[in-house]
Amino acid sequence: MSTPYAKLPGWVDYGLIPLINVVVAFLVAGLVVLIVGENPFEAAVILVKGALGGGQNIAYTLYYATNFIFTGLAVAVAFHCGLFNIGGEGQAYVGGLGLSIVCLSLDTTFPWWINFPLAIVATALFGALWALIPAYLQARRGSHIVITTIMFNFIAASLMVYLLVGPLKAANTMAPQTRDFLPGGQLPKLNFIFDALGMTVRSAPFNVSFLLALAASVFVWALVWRTRFGYELRTMGFSPEAARYAGINESRIIIITMLISGALAGLMSINVVMGDQHHVALDFASGAGFVGIAVALMGRSHPFGIIPAAILFGMLYQGGADLSFEMPEISRDMIVIIQGLVILFAGALEHMFRPAIQTIFASLSPRSVGIAAKAEAR
Amino acid sequence: MNSYMVLIQIADATVRVSVPLLLAALAGLYSERSGIFDIGLEGKMLAGAFAAGAAAYVSGSAWVGLGVAIIVSIAMSLVHGVASISYRGNQIVSGVAINFIASGSTVILGQAWFQQGGRTPSVSGAARFGDIALPGANAIRPIPIVGPIYSNVISGHSIIVYFAFLMVPFTWWVLFRTRFGLRLRAVGENPAAVDTAGISVAWLRYRAVICTGILTGVAGAYLSIAQQASFVKDMSAGRGFIALAALIFAKWKPVPVMLACLLFGFLDAISIRYQGIALPGIGKLPAQLMQALPYVLTCVLLAGFIGKAIPPRAGGVPYVKER
Incomplete structure (x- = not known):
């Protein structure tokens, strides 16, 4: 059968x-x-110890997890609409461009708590804009979003290299990166939480972006499951025909969903750039956009699944650093x-x-898999 | 005459850079015509390139390299096949997974085996596919106009180049003149009809993805032991995706696929040649703009300014026998 x-x-x-x-x-x-x-068991022990063995390690793990929450949410929102956004990497990278504009022009003028919301707007805007063209092409011209978003990753890489070796490069260095942001462009760390818990953190880049990531998770949950738009979005994902029949405007949903997805990916740049590196450097996204795909699939595209999945990948990143030191x-x-x-x-x-x-469940209790129920219904 | 030689050189470069695109696009043609979308061309090509580079270095024979590349690439195709044919998984997701697995494992294994930062050691001589001079290439060279075309553009490529271009008529023949081809196209349009005729949908689709594996393996071998002399990290550089775009642009037909690949190859050849050179009337273009050009044009062409591309009707849909 x-x-x-x-x-x-x-x-x-x-x-x-x-x-x-x-x-x-x-x-x-x-x-x-x-x-x-x-030895894979030794490797696993080193990895877990590197990821969780002390306040410093946990803080780093959560810092990486912050990146993956953003990119995982970005992929998940698009998944619910039946779209596969592989462009998170490029959208995050271009989000960093928006961030550099805010920080380079305002870091001397305002303190971080004014620049932070401005940076949220700028990164979300730039990330969303980078998703707009693939979204438009999918919605109106029928070109496949998977291929166009991949192409936009390559285009983003070229664009950022051009800007970082040219117009955005700091005058006094050879490195292709912007100048270092002053304190107005630096986010405060959250390491005091670990100190309060009696763990020592020397210097980990775990910062307030983590709270932003948690807020974004709640936002995505509310958007997808508690709004009219979210209902339309999920209808599109389950059955585009049903959505069309119900009078849902297909291209509008596709474009808005991709804008939200791109904006979430763009936010990821805040964590890396304002939270840690304090300048925009080449390839700062370093694959986090792609990790988002795995995180979203593992977390079943639900924020409450994405957060633990992101922490798991954060552990892999942080523990992986220790692992490559011990096992080159x-x-x-x-x-x-x-x-x-x-x-x-x-x-x-x-x-x-x-x-x-x-089969196992059917043999244990037929009722639990609905076989008995079906028989009764007949 | 000088500008004519420039044209000849560009044509020569176009042929060289089109070959991996052409092989990958023809590979995708088999799979997609049978109703299996394959975004994993890139990863299979990369794995093939690594396998070829490693095996050719170890064995000292280019042919062994090619053979191992094909085997590895078929193995990865079968993973995609198992996921998308037997377990009815999402074909795009499966293809993306193949790409990541290839990208990571080539570097990890390369580093573990050769300790050169994920590269394979350079190969030369019999471990590489050298350029072949076709008969009479030198004799004809002095003849104006025709001579350079024959001796520079047509002659003087590795055997894989000729194989790739011969695969175009061969693929056309297989798909449109054989029973296998008819069934392959039918299973991509209406698998239920094929099933009703008593033919196994799954076995047909498995054969199609095996064909894909063979051709992506050859494409990979071309990259690492014909065009270059070693495997380099991420050396496929998005060619698998551009090949996919060429396939869509060519509406899943063999001869237009060749033309589309030559077009993309031509753009690539131009962008390599004119990097950082001032163009009359425009001035010096940034190198990054030229590098991004093939990707931008892929998007422009995919935007369907050439009429709507209609994919095989059952493409991407797993076949369920019983309802």
Whole structure:
């Protein structure tokens, strides 16, 4: 009998199956570590210790997680509408351009708490603008958003190189980056939280952007599940035909969704630039936009799933730094593999273990998978 | 005559840079015509390039390199096949996963095996596909107009270049003149009809993704052991995506695919040649603008100013036998 995908209890659907998928992804990643000639268990211990072994480490983990919450939310919002925004990387990068305009012109004039909201507006605006053209092309000209957003990542990279070696470059350095922002362009750290908890943090870039990321998560939750627009957006995602039949304006939803998605990706630049580096440098997004895809898939595109998924990838980033120090063979590129495996098992192969789990549940209690209920209905 | 030689050089460069695009686009043609979208051309090409570079260095033979590239690339195609045919997963998501896995594992394995920062060691001689001079290339060279075309543009490429261009008529023949091709196209338009005729939809689609794997493997080998002499991190540089754009632009037909790839190759050749050179009347263009040009033009062409591209009807939709 091949009628899979019957209804399972909620905790299996939203808890057990995603968990199994992620565990399998990590097991395969362990195989790669084995091929490289290292012990995957030792690697895992070093990784977890590096990510969570002390206030300093946890603060770094949360700093990286902040990036991935933003980019994960960006991908998730588009997913709900049936759109696949691979352009988070470029949108975040161009968001940094908006940020540089605010910080370079106002960091001497205003304190950070005035520049921070201005930076939110600027980064969201620039990120959204970078998503606008692919969105327009998808909505009105039918060109595939996946390809156009990828192309816009490449175009963003060229544009930023041009600006950072040319107009935006600081006069007194050779490096292709803007001048360092003065205190008006620097966000305060949140490390005192760890001090209060009795842990020591020497210098970690964990900053108030984390609170912004949490606020953005609540915003996305409210937008997608508690507004009329969110309802239209999800209808589009489930069935474009149904949305059309219900009189929902397709191109309007596509364009607004992509603008929100791009804006969320753009916000990510605040954490890196104002929170840590204090200047806009080449390739500062360093792949966070792509990690967002894995985070969104792992978190089932729900903010409450995205936050733990982002923290997990934050652990991989922070712990991965320690790992590459102890095991030089396993560089940061290992995370790219894990990312790919998570996307494969939590995304493309999400139904792989479903038939087996269903069989187990059916044999344990037929009622829980709805088989008995169906028989009664007949 | 001087400007004529410039034209010849650009034409020569166009042929060289079009080849990986052409192979990848033809690879995508098989898969997409059978109803399996493949955004993972990029990753398969990259994995093929690494496999070719590594195997050619270890074995000292370019042909071994090519063979290993094809095997690795088919293996990755099959992962995509299992996800999108057997487990009915989202094909775009699966393709993206393939791209990341290829991008990460080529660097990790390259570093572990060769310790050169993710590169493979340079190969030369028999471990590389050298340029072939076609018969009479030197004899014909002095003849004006025709001579340079034959001896510089047509002759003097590696064997993969000739293979790529021969694949165009071959693909056309397979798709439009064989029973396999007819079924392949049918399964991309209406799999239920193919199923009703007693033909396995899954097996047909698996064969299509295997064809894709073969061609992306060749494309990868071309990058690392014909065009260049080693594998370099992320050396496919978005070509898989541009090939996909060429495929859409050419409306999933073999000969237009070749023309589209030559067009993209021409743009690439121009942008390489005129980097940082002042153009009359415009002045010096920034190098970054020229680098971004192929990507910008991909978007412009995809925007459908050439009429609407209609993909295979069942493309991207997993086939469910029973309802």
